[in-house]
């Protein structure tokens with residue numbers, strides 16, 4: 001497979017943009033530099049730094065159908081072990097950045113005799129189909145909506161929070177943004193290629209109401225999402 | 235089904251389908267319950283989240299989208315530049331045929347055999363799936379509702395909840411027939427069957443196709459919103475991802491996206507957020523272990539630049555939330571989307587379908603509304619749908635699309651209103667005729683001396699009035715006129731100006 005073929009069907013960019021400009025009534029003028037409209041935060045903001053972000057996040061995440069537990073760095077080991085024991089996975093995939101948190105997770109899995117699948121070896125999402133648990137940290141979280149934010153990179157698969165039937169997410173309090181407006185800010189001077197290829201906001205377990213409006217979870221993605229919030233971690 | 239529900243022979247006559255649906259009690263009940271609950275849920279959830287700011291937030295979202303459309307050339311150029319900088323390939327389709335051809339070329343070039351596709355209105359519009367199938371590519375719709383519809387060779391009837399018109403029994407039958415599954419009517423088990431079936435497809439697919447809920451000019455990102463996670467499977471597993479997006483999907487920057495994300499799910503399904511909101515910026519990075527190696531974005535015009543001309547530009551603000559469908563009494567009564575004979579239904583469909591396909595091909599749609607304004611109230615980007623419908627009605631009169639009988643009626647109406655004597659005569663005739671036909675409700679006697687306590691009713695009008703009297707009676711005018719009564723009160727009463 002090569003990326004070197006050219007698709008010679010369709011219009012070229014100039015011809016296509018000429019149609020747009022004609023419709024806007026300025027066929028000959030090149031597009032002007034415009035500055036996007038300001039967002040009136042008194043209208044759009046739903047949560048601010050003055051809110052108790054951990055409490056708000058926990059409440060919203062719960063309302064969205066996730067199972068939320070809170071812990072601290074001191075009790076993390078014990079609480080994580082309890083959570084893993086309750087879930088009793090046989091094989092897990094782990095997408096947690098290198099560091100002590102990752103070590104704690106791997107140790108917890110070892111203690112209950114659960115294998116950690118090396119999903120990087122196979123590539124793609126494939127290895128995740130054999131797992132019955134996916135454990136992740138988060139790129140960020142959003143208090144306003146109770147969302148987990150996951151991003152793809154070398155140690156974070158797009159499959160870990162998606163393919164296994166149960167997802168367990170570890171959320172340090174410091175990762176919680178108040179509002180979507182705070183999460184979705186793109187710093188000046190950055191280039192698009194510096195963003196992760198995929199950033200996914202997860203707000204609840206996979207669900208559908210397509211059959212007669214009856215709510216069912218776990219249609220394609222996980223049917224359960226467990227969240228462990230670490231109150232004093234940044 | 236002899237005729238495709240969404241691509242019928244033109245010109246399209248709405249009435250037979252609407253009449254059929256009006257007779258179908260079960261369908262009426264489904265659609266009523268589903269839309270009514272969603273509509274009430276939207277109001278409840280938005281009030282709780284935004285309170286008094288709800289209206290202002292809709293105004294803000296509308297203004298952002300309007301600004302983007304007013305400068306669509308600049309924002310599209312920016313989107314293309316940034317998407318390419320992130321490593322995506324951007325293609326340009328003037329119409330449906332070109333869009334499909336681009337999709338077909340990409341599939342061919344990679345020798346694709348199995349495509350997993352998440353819900354996309356644009357590809358529904360262009361008819362992409364049969365084009366790929368003719369190339370020998372198996373295409374699987376991955377949204378549960380769309381999948382069932384595909385198995386049943388049916389068509390979606392709502393832009394957000396596509397199988398609003400189907401029940402669990404039809405799902406059960408389709409799964410037995412097409413998947414060889416055991417018969418069950420349990421929605422939970424039906425969903426499991428679909429889940430397992432779909433996983434075998436995801437794992438083998440070599441092409442992923444999606445639409446886009448938004449395009450972000452600032453970062454060249456595409457944004458996908460689903461509850462099931464099917465879009466994430468479709469665009470994360472296969473090596474190639476092709477996005478089809480209408481040009482109106484652009485928003486200026488990520489922070490503007492935040493505003494729309496606050497409104498979309500609440501308006502669409504009364505949820506705070508869709509379960510999965512996925513922001514894709516180019517293909518996988520060199521260090522990544524998964525994700526497609528190629529991302530293609532096909533920007534589709536297909537009639538949009540026509541609508542972009544004022545005065546219809548505001549219609550392109552639409553974020554396809556479906557709130558106007560859920561709020562619309564006509565959508566409910568005609569049995570959902572199929573009565574509109576096109577991909578887009580409900581109030582927004584009633585306006586854009588004639589613009590896409592020609593008013594002469596859809597003469598009924600501009601009038602498929604009572605102009606009650608419920609759609610305008612519901613719309614998260616404040617599209618003035620009633621005003622657009624009225625504008626379209628005027629267009630259809632000017633283009634002489636309306637039938638001669640209607641035109642004659644309005645001509646006579648206008649002539650009468652211009653002449654006081656004719657107006658007086660018409661009023662006299664109307665009163666006389668109605669009273670002559672009317673009867674007392676209880677006695678059923680005709681033409682008796684009336685008393686105010688014995689009002690007379692029309693129970694069966696002839697001709698075009700018959701529809702009205704089939705399900706209710708019409709009160710006949712009283713014997714004396716208001717003018718006569720007013721005069722009889724004398725000058726003194728008049729100058730007081732008060733009530734009785």
Ligand code: SF4
Nearest residue numbers: 552553555556558613
């Ligand atoms: S017209 Fe407004 S309410 Fe209707 S689908 Fe579009 S955005 Fe939603």
